[in-house]
Amino acid sequence: MPERTEGAAPLSPFVHVRRVSWADTDAARIAYTARFLDFAVEAIEAWWRDRMGTDWYEMNVDRGIGTPFVHAALDFRSPVTPRDTLATTVRLARLGGSSLRFVVAGCAGRRLVYEGTLVCAFVDAATMRPIGVPAEFRAALEREAALGAG
Structure with missing residues (x-):
């Protein structure tokens, strides 16, 4: 991960790396x-910690902000096994008034494994009613959306 100063835009898209485990597999011996x-x-939550400096638990419990997913679409390109390390790139493709559209792409080496889009909405955690993008995240999310569009 490139070095960056507080408040500076990241230099590259976020990539979350994890090993595929035996527990991830089915009877066909693939994930x-x-x-x-x-x-x-999991990759998007890691993006929140890395890029926004918080996680979903803290947002919900300490700040009263929820971000439930309201849409998910995935396309499968290639199987993976516990021999594979999965690197998922996360990009913020769109910043809406109260929602975020993420684009994800998972690769094992140079092989594309899956890709998709996920949308989450900001809500009041107590009422589950929509709220606007919290001001504390707006500038960082705008930088991420610019990076995601690039």
Whole structure:
């Protein structure tokens, strides 16, 4: 990960790396289809920690902000096994008034494994009613959206 100063735009897209485990596989000895959504969500949560300096638990419990997913679409390109290391690139493709559209792409080496889009909405954690993008995240999200468009 490139060095950056506080408040500066990241120099490259965020990549979350994880080893595919035995527990991720099914009877066919490849990663179970439903695990790919977990891989994508795990990578996006890691993006939040890295790029926004917080995680979903802190946002929900300490700040009263929820970000439930309202849309997910994945395309599967190649199977993976516990011999593979999965690198998922996360890009913020669109910053809306109260939502975020992420584009994810998972690769094992140079082989594209899966790709997709996920959309989450900002909500009041207590009522689950939509709220606008919190001001504390706006500038960083705008930088990420510019990076994601580039």
